[in-house]
Amino acid sequence: MDDIFGIPAPLLFGQLLLGLINGAFYAMMSLGLAVIFGLLNIINFTHGAQFMMGAFAAWMLLEWAGLNYWWALLLVPIIIGFTGVVLERLMISRLYKLDHLYGLLLTFGLGLIIEGVFRNQFGSSGLPYRIPPELQGAWDLGFMFLPIYRGWVVIAALVLCLATWLLIEKTRLGAYLRAATENAPLVQAFGVNVPRMVTLTYGFGVALAAIGGVLAAPIYSVNPQMGTNLIIVVFAVVVIGGMGSILGSIITGFGLGIVEGLTKVFYPEASATVIFVIMAIVLLARPAGLFGRA
Amino acid sequence: MTPTRRSLLTATVGATLMPALPRLGRAQAANTIRIGVLNDQSGAYRDISGPYGIECTRQAVQEFGNKGFAVEVIAADHQNKPDVGANIARQWYDQGVDLILDVPTSSVGLAVNNVAREKNKAYINTGSATSDLTGAQCGPTTVHWMYDTYMLAKSTGGAMVKAGGDSWFFITADYAFGHALERDTTAFVRAAGGKVNGSVKYPFPATSDFSSFLVQAQASRAKVIGLANAGADTVNSIKQAAEFGITRRGVKLAALLMFLPDVHAIGLQTAQGLVLTESFYWGLNDRTRAVTERLRPRLKDVKPNMASIANYSCTLHFLKAVADMGVAAAKASGTEIVNRMKAMPCDDDAFGPGTIRADGRKLCPSYLFEVKSPAESKAPWDYYKLLQTTPAEEAFRPLNEGGCPLVRS
Numbered sequence: 001m002d003d004i005f006g007i008p009a010p011l012l013f014g015q016l017l018l019g020l021i022n023g024a025f026y027a028m029m030s031l032g033l034a035v036i037f038g039l040l041n042i043i044n045f046t047h048g049a050q051f052m053m054g055a056f057a058a059w060m061l062l063e064w065a066g067l068n069y070w071w072a073l074l075l076v077p078i079i080i081g082f083t084g085v086v087l088e089r090l091m092i093s094r095l096y097k098l099d100h101l102y103g104l105l106l107t108f109g110l111g112l113i114i115e116g117v118f119r120n121q122f123g124s125s126g127l128p129y130r131i132p133p134e135l136q137g138a139w140d141l142g143f144m145f146l147p148i149y150r151g152w153v154v155i156a157a158l159v160l161c162l163a164t165w166l167l168i169e170k171t172r173l174g175a176y177l178r179a180a181t182e183n184a185p186l187v188q189a190f191g192v193n194v195p196r197m198v199t200l201t202y203g204f205g206v207a208l209a210a211i212g213g214v215l216a217a218p219i220y221s222v223n224p225q226m227g228t229n230l231i232i233v234v235f236a237v238v239v240i241g242g243m244g245s246i247l248g249s250i251i252t253g254f255g256l257g258i259v260e261g262l263t264k265v266f267y268p269e270a271s272a273t274v275i276f277v278i279m280a281i282v283l284l285a286r287p288a289g290l291f292g293r294a
Numbered sequence: 295m296t297p298t299r300r301s302l303l304t305a306t307v308g309a310t311l312m313p314a315l316p317r318l319g320r321a322q323a324a325n326t327i328r329i330g331v332l333n334d335q336s337g338a339y340r341d342i343s344g345p346y347g348i349e350c351t352r353q354a355v356q357e358f359g360n361k362g363f364a365v366e367v368i369a370a371d372h373q374n375k376p377d378v379g380a381n382i383a384r385q386w387y388d389q390g391v392d393l394i395l396d397v398p399t400s401s402v403g404l405a406v407n408n409v410a411r412e413k414n415k416a417y418i419n420t421g422s423a424t425s426d427l428t429g430a431q432c433g434p435t436t437v438h439w440m441y442d443t444y445m446l447a448k449s450t451g452g453a454m455v456k457a458g459g460d461s462w463f464f465i466t467a468d469y470a471f472g473h474a475l476e477r478d479t480t481a482f483v484r485a486a487g488g489k490v491n492g493s494v495k496y497p498f499p500a501t502s503d504f505s506s507f508l509v510q511a512q513a514s515r516a517k518v519i520g521l522a523n524a525g526a527d528t529v530n531s532i533k534q535a536a537e538f539g540i541t542r543r544g545v546k547l548a549a550l551l552m553f554l555p556d557v558h559a560i561g562l563q564t565a566q567g568l569v570l571t572e573s574f575y576w577g578l579n580d581r582t583r584a585v586t587e588r589l590r591p592r593l594k595d596v597k598p599n600m601a602s603i604a605n606y607s608c609t610l611h612f613l614k615a616v617a618d619m620g621v622a623a624a625k626a627s628g629t630e631i632v633n634r635m636k637a638m639p640c641d642d643d644a645f646g647p648g649t650i651r652a653d654g655r656k657l658c659p660s661y662l663f664e665v666k667s668p669a670e671s672k673a674p675w676d677y678y679k680l681l682q683t684t685p686a687e688e689a690f691r692p693l694n695e696g697g698c699p700l701v702r703s
Contacts, residue, residue, distance in 0.1 A: 116336070123340065123341045124336070124340035125529065125556060125558070126559040138539050223526055225526070229499075229501075230502070264496075264507065271497060
């Protein structure tokens with residue numbers, strides 16, 4: 001058996017793959033943040049809570065309505081996305097003319113409130129949610145044992161990321177979006193309803209977080225804190241990738257998942273810190289992020 | 295100034311929040327015993343005690359009745375942060391709180407231990423697991439209630455080695471509790487002729503994906519994966535171990551610390567067959583069922599576990615000691631009231647008869663349970679079957695091995 005840096009090669013490959021799986025979550029989450037920041041200039045700190053709401057909504061659909069995982073995958077982004085639309089109309093839209101800081105404070109506060117409400121209602125130790133029967137079991141890859149569900153998460157995340165990228169870069173709607181990001185009054189002058197587009201974009205970003213939550217429900221404990229653990233890392237991912245850069249957040253998400261995975265083998269104690277070390281280095285060398293425009 | 299909508303709203307919100315603020319400013323009645331429940335009300339360990347632990351304390355006060363002095367229970371959230379916990383403890387003791395109890399998270403538990411010793415005030419820890427509380431860090435004002443890492447290691451670890459699990463790999467939460475649990479379990483594994491193939495220490499509480507550590511554990515060819523963690527971390531580890539098919543391929547999981555709410559969170563389908571140790575289970579005998587029934591109006595659908603009900607048990611014993619020595623004497627010295635508690639035998643429905651040793655260790659039996667399968671479970675919260683009982687005298691670390699300075703003097 002070959003060793004690489006003192007670690008058996010099969011173990012290393014396994015860790016790379018696991019890193020890629022975690023990276024899939026980072027990519028999906030940071031993508032939603034990037035889309036929202038790109039158009040709304042809002043740093044959406046409620047994103048972690050919306051991810052958690054996605055997982056809880058999947059649980060509620062199953063327990064209260066008897067709707068299985070596949071229905072949840074379809075319905076949850078619509079439901080949670082709609083709550084995002086309501087939130088944008090009622091509160092966030094009032095802050096566009098103010099400094100970034102106000103949007104950050106509002107969304108951060110909302111995130112805490114939502115988390116508190118769920119904790120009060122459901123406690124902190126979490127709820128059980130099973131892997132759908134179609135995706136149970138595992139593939140033996142020779143160097144490791146890969147649960148089918150984890151493979152599915154990577155594929156689903158890749159497809160979603162790619163579709164979002166195509167939507168924004170290659171379609172007419174995406175062109176409007178990009179144009180509104182550059183100069184909203186001008187686009188509005190051409191007869192595009194920019195406020196509605198902004199609202200729907202926020203809803204779309206939130207829906208991405210909610211799908212992330214549904215995908216996470218069977219593998220992580222469905223508890224009110226599940227988003228908090230993720231959101232800080234995801235913000236670091238967005239900063240490293242470059243605020244508002246779509247492709248940047250996807251590539252950085254997957255890349256940092258792998259870096260984190262490797263850290264878990266070589267020095268596990270630092271696995272929660274390594275991403276922030278990278279963030280500090282990137283901010284010193286390229287303040288706009290790896291893919292951002294200065 | 296005419297009231298605007300905003301000022302009205304602010305006033306309303308302010309008025310709603312007012313009653314929630316601690317009412318410590320009131321003139322202190324010399325005839326009132328004050329008990330502060332300090333625990334996690336918002337984080338990973340909330341469900342283990344949190345609001346339930348407060349209710350159990352109140353139940354004890356109610357059952358104790360009126361013995362000529364008033365008892366007031368207050369509560370706060372230490373957010374699992376040692377600095378926050380130590381600050382609240384200092385403030386409480388200075389403002390006339392006579393006893394602080396609960397305090398999960400070993401790093402916080404040890405910090406409050408120092409404050410209690412410095413202020414000469416009583417401190418009963420029920421939530422922290424570290425056996426150092428009655429070892430090198432023991433104090434004359436501290437009592438450690440229903441469990442510790444040594445007791446868990448001896449019961450669960452000892453049983454696993456006996457059943458043939460003679461090689462171990464630890465997945466350890468990187469703070470005081472995880473380290474103590476790994477250390478104590480390692481000692482038992484080695485003493486029984488087993489070996490430790492390796493361990494990983496992961497950052498607490500920032501980790502939710504354990505697959506990487508589980509795969510490393512599997513690669514080490516160990517027969518047992520020891521989970522030296524608690525709460526949501528244990529839940530995630532077990533869920534993901536099932537997902538990666540680790541247990542199906544003959545590797546055993548040792549959940550070294552697991553409480554009833556954790557089993558509830560994982561669900562019997564995934565948790566069945568796990569072996570764990572608690573010193574209380576609501577369905578254990580007639581007395582435990584009786585106290586659980588009495589607690590039902592307070593806890594609603596939730597059953598107590600050893601941590602939340604320990605607050606009930608220790609509050610009762612503390613109040614008996616206060617009644618025995620008088621309120622004025624009890625308020626004067628934490629050391630004196632704790633000495634009185636050590637001199638009196640304990641007995642309550644939750645843990646049965648017991649004693650408190652010179653080093654502050656409360657002795658009670660430990661029970662090794664196996665989690666039932668969904669088919670065996672007949673009612674909600676019917677989760678455990680008893681495998682083995684370790685009597686109180688053998689369950690904990692022998693008095694002379696802990697290195698507690700109180701024992702030598």
